[in-house]
Amino acid sequence: MSTMTSPILRPANPASERSSRRLSRRLHASGRMLIGGGVLALIVLTCLLTLPLTLDAPGQDHKHPAGPLYFDRQTPYLSRVGPHFDRAQYERASGLPQDPVDSSLAGRISLWFGTDTHGRSLLGRCLLGGVISLTIGIAAAAISVVLGVAVGLLAGYRGGWIDSLLMRSVDILYGLPYILLVVLFKIALEPRLGKIGLGPRAANLVVLFLAIGLVSWLTMARVIRGQVLSLRSLPFIEACRAAGLGEWRIFTRHLLPNLIGPISVYATLTVPQAILQESFLSFLGIGVQPPIPTWGLLASEGLIPGLNSIHHYWYMLIAPCALLSVTLLSLNFLGDGLRDVFDPKREAAKI
Amino acid sequence: MGRFIATRLLQFPLILAIIYLTTFFLVWIAPGDPFTRTDKKVNEAVIKATKERLHAQSWYQFLGHYPVMMLKGDLGPSLTYEEWSVTKIVGDALPVSVTLGVFAMTVAVIVGVGIGALAAVRRGGPFDWFSLSVALVGISLPSFVSASVLFAIFCSQFKIFPIGTWGSPRDLVLPGLALSLAPMAYIARLTRVAMIDVLSSDFIRTARAKGLSRSLIIWKHALKNAFLPVLSYLGPAAAATLTGSFVVEKVFNIPGLGQHFVNSVLNRDQTLILGTVMIYSVFLLALNLLVDVAYAFIDPRIDVTAKA
Numbered sequence: 001m002s003t004m005t006s007p008i009l010r011p012a013n014p015a016s017e018r019s020s021r022r023l024s025r026r027l028h029a030s031g032r033m034l035i036g037g038g039v040l041a042l043i044v045l046t047c048l049l050t051l052p053l054t055l056d057a058p059g060q061d062h063k064h065p066a067g068p069l070y071f072d073r074q075t076p077y078l079s080r081v082g083p084h085f086d087r088a089q090y091e092r093a094s095g096l097p098q099d100p101v102d103s104s105l106a107g108r109i110s111l112w113f114g115t116d117t118h119g120r121s122l123l124g125r126c127l128l129g130g131v132i133s134l135t136i137g138i139a140a141a142a143i144s145v146v147l148g149v150a151v152g153l154l155a156g157y158r159g160g161w162i163d164s165l166l167m168r169s170v171d172i173l174y175g176l177p178y179i180l181l182v183v184l185f186k187i188a189l190e191p192r193l194g195k196i197g198l199g200p201r202a203a204n205l206v207v208l209f210l211a212i213g214l215v216s217w218l219t220m221a222r223v224i225r226g227q228v229l230s231l232r233s234l235p236f237i238e239a240c241r242a243a244g245l246g247e248w249r250i251f252t253r254h255l256l257p258n259l260i261g262p263i264s265v266y267a268t269l270t271v272p273q274a275i276l277q278e279s280f281l282s283f284l285g286i287g288v289q290p291p292i293p294t295w296g297l298l299a300s301e302g303l304i305p306g307l308n309s310i311h312h313y314w315y316m317l318i319a320p321c322a323l324l325s326v327t328l329l330s331l332n333f334l335g336d337g338l339r340d341v342f343d344p345k346r347e348a349a350k351i
Numbered sequence: 352m353g354r355f356i357a358t359r360l361l362q363f364p365l366i367l368a369i370i371y372l373t374t375f376f377l378v379w380i381a382p383g384d385p386f387t388r389t390d391k392k393v394n395e396a397v398i399k400a401t402k403e404r405l406h407a408q409s410w411y412q413f414l415g416h417y418p419v420m421m422l423k424g425d426l427g428p429s430l431t432y433e434e435w436s437v438t439k440i441v442g443d444a445l446p447v448s449v450t451l452g453v454f455a456m457t458v459a460v461i462v463g464v465g466i467g468a469l470a471a472v473r474r475g476g477p478f479d480w481f482s483l484s485v486a487l488v489g490i491s492l493p494s495f496v497s498a499s500v501l502f503a504i505f506c507s508q509f510k511i512f513p514i515g516t517w518g519s520p521r522d523l524v525l526p527g528l529a530l531s532l533a534p535m536a537y538i539a540r541l542t543r544v545a546m547i548d549v550l551s552s553d554f555i556r557t558a559r560a561k562g563l564s565r566s567l568i569i570w571k572h573a574l575k576n577a578f579l580p581v582l583s584y585l586g587p588a589a590a591a592t593l594t595g596s597f598v599v600e601k602v603f604n605i606p607g608l609g610q611h612f613v614n615s616v617l618n619r620d621q622t623l624i625l626g627t628v629m630i631y632s633v634f635l636l637a638l639n640l641l642v643d644v645a646y647a648f649i650d651p652r653i654d655v656t657a658k659a
Contacts, residue, residue, distance in 0.1 A: 280495070299493060317500075
């Protein structure tokens, strides 16, 4: 025990040790942020830069002579990869047309993750799925920032009956199962969006963005309200009021800059939550509709045949799940790091 | 204390009434009539009889009558599962979910607190890093993936646990484990942060100076104080776990309540939605009250009766 530096045996903190430990904490946090941010940037850039390829249209296959977009296109039968493709059986069956095998570099790279049950390239679907999953996460975070900050600011600053009304509504929304809210938003909004000229696929995506965003602002509102409550009582806000500044000016110029820390922290933590919620909705079959892929949908596609039939499609799980976990991990790293850097209260408490 | 519990209990009906009203209007304003089915045609006479039984000739009659039925313990007939009453559906499924949920939460608290406390004591060491990474993966993996992977490994591949049965304690292990992963990861993180705070406080140093053994300090005095943030997380987490998880029930084929939360909404089964939401709210309120009471027992300095 004597060799181990026990926190219990730690001496009282002299000032020098305090500042050096704060520095090391910051470095620790920024190291985590760097890892999280770097991995995240790599994934986001890869998904975005390959967008022209995954949405590429000109090809043909024997099922879709018009040529579906790349992510929905079936690769030639002979080049499909996966334990369930019985090549010998295919070669015995003479009725099928002999597809030419795509031996170009891009064609070979597209088979890195194998092909799914319909023979589509999993790599292509994972890349486009990443774009959509991340957009859902960012849209939800944006909505939760706007709504949560507005409600939190208003409730915390005005206090009184406005505060009680807003916060009790938040409590009640917390009490309702979130799946109920999402599904009801979908039922209520989807036909209306169809009427104003959005296609069914676009309407489906927009409704999901809105529905997930509209149920994920509750935590943000609570956190911001708490922060505003403590800011409101500080002398500088009182000075602003005494100087006769308008409420809007106090909000935007004096309160908001002091809230950047918690806002950015909870926004980064909302993104992974929204992505997970979308994956759950896709698993239920009420999320993004196929053939549009998201990571959650791809994972559930790998799962359901694997559970119900004798074939094992486990390999279809690996790529989307790994991408999902790595992205969520790096977002959590980023958010935790931000929290350690920005949140002065936590830092004070730990020293 | 008794007065505090009494006032909270008196607030229950008011909060439940608001949740009831909100759910009712959310379901009723959604387009489409809950009494007609999209998948098949229902006999006019059947609809009329159901409406009569629920006093649902108009929405305000139903709104007023349903709470009276609920107080009598009758949640009405299910609108999708013919011949089934909501009381019977919930009555059959709830014990299953509660059994599984209690097991899962027990595992989550014991393992999560243990890992979190050890990580805090060995802060910065390999065990700390290992547990932190495992906890982050636990939070990052969608529940349907972790549940299915457990199923694939232990049921399909190695056949250690039986597939799709329910009734013996053996059937509890895997679904319970799958259900406990996410709260376990969360509890471990909460415990770790709180424990680091507590270990550097003065009373720990005093206890050490008095000559108390290290393990006694960590596992009794420090942990008791570090448990508070975990406790406030436990209220909502336990309410969610005890009322069942759709994913775990689907993967392991368990007749629990979680499936009804999702299916009732998808089927727009008005009575079943109201029934499940009210059950969930009662659990949430009761467990939050329990947590507030437990606060006072763990830390006598906390005065739950004080006004915020």
